Amino acid sequence: MEKSKIGEFHFATEPYLLDFRGRVTIPMIGNYLIHAASHHAAERGFGFSDMSERHTAWVLSRMAIEMLEYPVMSEPITLYTWIDEVGRLFTSRCFELADGKGKTFGYARSIWAAIDVETRRPTLLDVAGLGVYVTDRPCPIEKPGKIAAVESDTQGIPYVVKYSDLDINGHLNSIKYMEHLLDLFDLDLFKTREVGRFEIAYQAEGKYGMELKLHKKEVGSGKYDMAICHEGKSICRASATWH
Amino acid sequence: MEKSKIGEFHFATEPYLLDFRGRVTIPMIGNYLIHAASHHAAERGFGFSDMSERHTAWVLSRMAIEMLEYPVMSEPITLYTWIDEVGRLFTSRCFELADGKGKTFGYARSIWAAIDVETRRPTLLDVAGLGVYVTDRPCPIEKPGKIAAVESDTQGIPYVVKYSDLDINGHLNSIKYMEHLLDLFDLDLFKTREVGRFEIAYQAEGKYGMELKLHKKEVGSGKYDMAICHEGKSICRASATWH
Numbered sequence: 001m002e003k004s005k006i007g008e009f010h011f012a013t014e015p016y017l018l019d020f021r022g023r024v025t026i027p028m029i030g031n032y033l034i035h036a037a038s039h040h041a042a043e044r045g046f047g048f049s050d051m052s053e054r055h056t057a058w059v060l061s062r063m064a065i066e067m068l069e070y071p072v073m074s075e076p077i078t079l080y081t082w083i084d085e086v087g088r089l090f091t092s093r094c095f096e097l098a099d100g101k102g103k104t105f106g107y108a109r110s111i112w113a114a115i116d117v118e119t120r121r122p123t124l125l126d127v128a129g130l131g132v133y134v135t136d137r138p139c140p141i142e143k144p145g146k147i148a149a150v151e152s153d154t155q156g157i158p159y160v161v162k163y164s165d166l167d168i169n170g171h172l173n174s175i176k177y178m179e180h181l182l183d184l185f186d187l188d189l190f191k192t193r194e195v196g197r198f199e200i201a202y203q204a205e206g207k208y209g210m211e212l213k214l215h216k217k218e219v220g221s222g223k224y225d226m227a228i229c230h231e232g233k234s235i236c237r238a239s240a241t242w243h
Numbered sequence: 244m245e246k247s248k249i250g251e252f253h254f255a256t257e258p259y260l261l262d263f264r265g266r267v268t269i270p271m272i273g274n275y276l277i278h279a280a281s282h283h284a285a286e287r288g289f290g291f292s293d294m295s296e297r298h299t300a301w302v303l304s305r306m307a308i309e310m311l312e313y314p315v316m317s318e319p320i321t322l323y324t325w326i327d328e329v330g331r332l333f334t335s336r337c338f339e340l341a342d343g344k345g346k347t348f349g350y351a352r353s354i355w356a357a358i359d360v361e362t363r364r365p366t367l368l369d370v371a372g373l374g375v376y377v378t379d380r381p382c383p384i385e386k387p388g389k390i391a392a393v394e395s396d397t398q399g400i401p402y403v404v405k406y407s408d409l410d411i412n413g414h415l416n417s418i419k420y421m422e423h424l425l426d427l428f429d430l431d432l433f434k435t436r437e438v439g440r441f442e443i444a445y446q447a448e449g450k451y452g453m454e455l456k457l458h459k460k461e462v463g464s465g466k467y468d469m470a471i472c473h474e475g476k477s478i479c480r481a482s483a484t485w486h
Contacts, residue, residue, distance in 0.1 A: 015291045016277050019406070020413040020451075027407065034259050048258045049317075073411075074292075162426035163262070163433060164270065168316075170263040183405035187451050190406060208263075208430050 005135040007040035010100075011077040021190065023070040024077075026198050027178045030063070033095050033108055034174070036081045040093075044133060046126070056114045056123050060174050061090065062144035064199040067097075067106035076100055082137050086130040089113055089122055094139035107141045117169075120205075144199050147237040150225045156213030157184065159228075161206050172206025172235075181226050181238050184216045189242060193222065196243035204235040248378040250283035253343075254320040264433065266313040267320075269441050270421045273306070276338050276351055277418070279324045283336075287376060289369070299357045299366050303417050304333065305387035307442040310340075310349035319343055325380050329373040332356055332365055337382035350384045360412075363448075387442050390480040393468045399456030400427065402471075404449050415449025415478075424469050424481050427459040432485060436465065439486035447478040 011032055019025045041047045041058070051057050071077050078100035085092040095108040116123050159180055167173040178200060206212065206228070212235070215227040222242035227234045254275055262268045284290045284301070294300050314320050321343035328335040338351040359366045402423060410416040420443060449455065449471070455478070458470040465485040470477045 014278060014281065015411055016281065016416070016418075017274075018411045020409040020411065022411050025407070031259075035257060038257065038259065163428065163430055164268070164422045164426050166263040168258055168261045168263065168265050173259070175259075179407045183407050185406065187406055 005133050006080055006082045006137060007036060007043070009036040009039065009079045009081070011079065013071050013073055013075055013077065015073055018073060019190070022072050024072075026065060026182060026195060027175045029065055029067075029097070029108075030175045030178050032077065032079055032097075033063070033065075033081075033110065034060075036079045036095065037093055037110065040081050046130065051114065052117070055117050057117050057169070059113050059115050060110060060202055061113050062111040062199070062201045063108065064141060064144040064197065065106065065108045066141040066197045067195070069103075069105050070194065071097070071099070071105055077105070082135050083130060083133045084109070084139065086125060086127050086134055088124055088127060091125055091130055094137070096139070107139050109139060109141060109143055111144060141197075144201065147199065147201060147239050148219065148225050149227065149234065149237070150217040150219070151213070151215045151227045151229045151232070151234060154215045154217050156215045156229065159212045159214055161208050161210045161212065163208070165206070166208060170208065172210075174202060177202070177206070177228060177236050177238070180214060181216075181228070182240075184214055184226065185240070193242040195240050197241040198238070200236065200238040202236055204230070204233075206230070206235055248376050249323055249325045249380060250279060250286070252279040252282065252322045252324070254322065256314050256316055256318055256320065258316055261316060262433070265315050267315075269308060269425060269438060270418045272308055272310075272340070272351075273418045273421050275320065275322055275340075276306070276308075276324075276353065277303075279322045279338065280336055280353065283324050289373065294357065295360070298360050300360050300412070302356050302358050303353060303445055304356050305354040305442070305444045306351065307384060307387040307440065308349065308351045309384040309440045310438070312346075312348050313437065314340070314342070314348055320348070325378050326373060326376045327352070327382065329368060329370050329377055331367055331370060334368055334373055337380070339382070350382050352382055352384060352386055354387060384440075387444065390442065390444055390482050391462065391468050392470065392477065392480070393460040393462070394456070394458045394470045394472045394475070394477060397458045397460050399458045399472065402455045402457055404451050404453045404455065406451070408449070409451060413451065417445060420445070420449070420471060420479050420481070423457055424471070425483075427457055427469065428483070436485040438483050440484040441481070443479065443481040445479055447473070447476075449473070449478055
């Protein structure tokens, strides 16, 4: 059975998963995106299990989320996802979050690589196989780009990786990076403003017990660059632009 | 339309939501239970919105989870929930987690109160209205009971309540209490043993910026009592029995 290129997924916001403002959080949006990406891939023969059989796994390399408006309580969310580009080492997947009635909440872009699960090194992608699903549906947000280093200018907040932070590979869960970074901002900022764009680049795997430092620096009006470092070396860079 | 007394909900484990052992976590089970409780209540006219209209809200008072086996990857979960008892101030709701083919993963019991959202004080329950749904389906685990104070015997690990910890009421999310408490255990324990019973009693609301202390003490072989304290006073007690 031929699968269409664009995947469509439906979510309902749950009161107990919303933040103190009654809005869907960025980590929760991240969960929706990963859910959609996983299922879209699995339904087309390159999901978690298919990759496992080949001793490979998908690794999220970068993600950028731009929200015009955040879904609130009982608002149904329709999430569209599609493959934008496939290269030898990276593939780009886009997302649109909408209410299913013509209103767009926002867009997201993600970059994925595949690794060999034994060596943890990148492996070549099945360009022909994945290429079948590439489509040029527009995703009108900037691609994830370079984020400046801020760790030398800031002191950093210590954080030790815990059991709840770990994913099935035993590494710091991609969503938990987002959670810890957003927690660097004071609650007053969440009360008066909203993150318009959040971008993250995963560089290395966080492991149990690792002593991390979380860095944040305002680099423009409402624009913050961030880093998570281990022994002075960044394992992740991120930026948040508040509107 | 008459609704049956027992609610049935279905979940699929997602690879990216499992722990490092590939198992569903206790906080995730907590999310499933709250999802089922919310929907079961809403479908019978006493959900979040119905309560809000009367300026009231459900507050989770206690929860006990006993697992015989933890669901693993791609295992479908069928969750049954029903009301066990209704009193003037508290109602008891039970759960059974199963695979839908006759295997039981575990059971849970929860105790709920309703508060007035303005005064944050308990309000009387609609005993007659809720009583219609009471059923005597068996839930063969012990009721949540008294948990000994451990804060005077242990030093406690400091924790400050952050943005990501807050629920829609602006208080420390009930699931986050579980997450922070489980993070007190060393990863080696998770590698060799499993939590057979987890029990939690919520006593006071954690708020943003609150400086908490997380306490844990082994009180028997594999049995730990825990507490979360603010300024020396417990806001939550819990216990975990490892098998």
